[in-house]
Amino acid sequence: MTSTDRQTPVFADAVGELSSRELLPADTLVVFVAGSMARGWDNETSDVDLYVVSATPWTGPTGQSISAPVVPEEVPVEAFRAGGRRWEAKYWVDTQVDQVLAKVGWDALEDGRLPPYRLVKDEVLLLERICHGVTVLGPEWTERRRAEIWDSALRAVLVASELDLADSRSEDALGQLAAGDLDSAVLSARLAFGFTVEALLASLGEFGSGEKWRARRMRAAKPDVLPYDLYWEIETMRGLDPQDVGVWVRRVVSECKRITREVDV
């Protein structure tokens, strides 16, 4: 059975599953399937992640929610089991999405500088999932929001933030190496590489999905500046010689710097 075969019933049934459980707001603007299922990366144990955006706040039966720095602060969450899988729906309000996007608007530029990084993880995840989700209700909404995200400073803000972290960890790695703190230098170089790859992926629109999907995202993005084989060699620390870790640390930092010089913020 292919991934697409498994997905088909989920995409077809998503609105029906919500509706039959009275979990679909009357003023729903969009429903989309997100996460691994939407990307075709799911497996037998994967959850079904749904996003529902409505005109007014949802007041669901369970009262569970996550919080985000927007108004209203609460994002209700409903979970249930169907078809042998766990389903989870997050309920955002359209005006909350407006607020998240306003944090990465180009009009937030000050003195030609990028706006500060002000998004929390769930906000980045929301925007990533709008970009990569499979819409099952309200495609016009998704199309409009994707255009807004594309036109925003989101990618620039994410890339700049990741590159700053990458540079800091690279400097840590070299400093620790010079001080003879070899184990710490290895860890710092590894972190620097991770941040650098995240910056590269964000520059190509692959952001927000976390480390566990980094290899998948690298395969999807196919960045010229970092071929997959080289990425995987460093990610898995294949060239690390325990007798001379300095060679690996310097090489990784050098690769981080090379990639950084190529990435468009």
Place this chain on the structure above:
Amino acid sequence: MEQPSADSVPCNRMDVRVRKFKGKVLVAAGDQAFELEDTAAFVYQQVDDTRTVREIGERLAAEYDVEPDVAVADAAELIAELVRARALDVR
């Protein structure tokens, strides 16, 4: 420093922070930060720790349609400036 020879190999410094933003190349080296002019940015981006000044100059000549000798001299001058700014080393 004096101008590097055509056979010199400019190298990137690992303590430099670089950003490409809206078509500009911004460099933070030592205690100063500066934006590279177009030609300097092109030269800087050709530095890969293996190309010589001559090879970079030849790329500059092809990019800007100028005589190779002139471009190699220009590349050497720009690289010398970047070394003075602590953005590059030369070996």
